[in-house]
Amino acid sequence: MTLNRIVILIVFFLVGSCGGDGDVESPPNLPINSLPGVYVGVFPCEGCPGIPTTLWLRSDGRFFFEQEYPAVEEREAMSAHNLGRWNWVVDERTLTLQGSGPARRFARQDADTLMMRTDSDLEHRLGRDASAPDFSATIRMVGMARMRGGNAWFTECLTGLEAPVKKDGDFARFRHQYRSAGGQGRAVVVELEGHFSWSPGGAPGSLTIDRFVTVKAEGGC
Template sequence: MFKKLDAGLLLALVFFWSGAVKATEAVPVPLAQLPATFKGNLPCANCEGIQTNITLQADGSFFSRQIYTGQPSPNQANDLGRWVMSHHGNVLVMQGQNSQIRYFRVKSAEAIEMLDLEARTIFSDLNYQLMRTASVDSLDLKLFPLNGLYQYLADAALFTECASGLAFPVVPTGDNIKLEQAYLQRREQPAQALLATLYAHIKPAPSMEGNRLVPSVHPLRFESIAQADCSPRLYSANLKDQFWTLVQLSGKLVVLPENGRPPGLMFHAENNRLSGSGGCNQLVGTYSVEGNSIQTNMIAATRMACLQAGNVDDELIMTLTQVKSWNILGQRMELYDQLGRLLVRFEAR
């Protein structure tokens, strides 16, 4: 039975609000023998097809090459970034250089299928599948812009690419001298990491010891360097002890406040306690989870008068009574009804 409490009483309850917690739960990966390269010819709206190679690495990084056949040069797009698996449904979540997230369903250990931008099946007679190849592609890509943290110390430089988190030695060729000089002028202490933007070729080069080849950054054109850090990269968020910001409710985007607490929920691990807000009043309740099934029970809320825009307290409470299942795709959580229809979408921020 839903009831309302005075604000003072509710504030006496333990109530956690926090930012993104980047610890991850172990999500099974339905892909054997990584690394693996998947290849195919994806449909294209304004070209003959997109020849696509995606290589998944066991460390959670990926790189890809796409050639837009029938288009004039330059008609190739390369990418480098990270991948994670959804908590349920075998959906591969990928985020690379341009920050746009791509989704593929793992059909088997031998095949992945491209999904739409909402991670839904594309119903079409066209072929959206990529098949595993017998051999694995090597990391050999030209990328622009290539953003990463550049460090220089003792006549050696290291470049940690932002989207993938991979660290590469820097080869002293091309525009390397401009990169090095700009870094030495900007750094405030030895080995400080600065955010650099390059046009670069990542390909194998002899290691410092000279006895093996390692993927390395070859600077082709220096663009900029600054006292800044990389944007947060893709990770697989936990359901529990993570504040989930409400971004979509009943098919409508949620207006987030410029200041103050945003609407959202937290599923506490302790005592299966649920807390949150619809933008004005604070909500508490309980929840239960078994596999991909979830049930929520909102039992109390404050009863302040809520006149500000973006308040969805009542609608959120009513919608949560219809929730039957859940999934997490990277930093996005979705709640569904008994027919699998999307009811609510949250983001870990």
């Protein structure tokens, strides 16, 4: 990992951990079941034109979060992703995203607008986009994998999402390392880069392993 990439990731997590913009209040009467959807916007960025940001807020309590950092001077463009579970904190009227790294917190300005709580004077606003596609990016994940009869299943640790593993991409390398680790039908911890496909109802249809990283014979989520 390059120094520039490390610096960007540190900034990414620090922004997400900022505490609370007390000026942003969520209306009290918006139903929680109207929260799920896809929200998009451009977050402010010092020294760059802005960071395109998308939040997929699923009705099953899971989320995906994507930020596209533009190329600036000697820094290459890059994408940063997070995934996990979301929760609406009733007493604080705050949406909380809990994934890897610090939690992110949003106020709900209206039925279609989320404002991330930060210490910045600049707005970090996301608006609902009903035309946005499903989340399809390749991301790094840790989860439990098991094989039986030549077929494999993967359960992602942060979200609990489970999907059958397609037999293309880097599946052959996964299968070899799984068997070498003595999996033999039991679940083992794996780390991989992959992407989900989705069924019409929104459930995971399958997982494609784009790059298999490692398998651990011991441990769990």
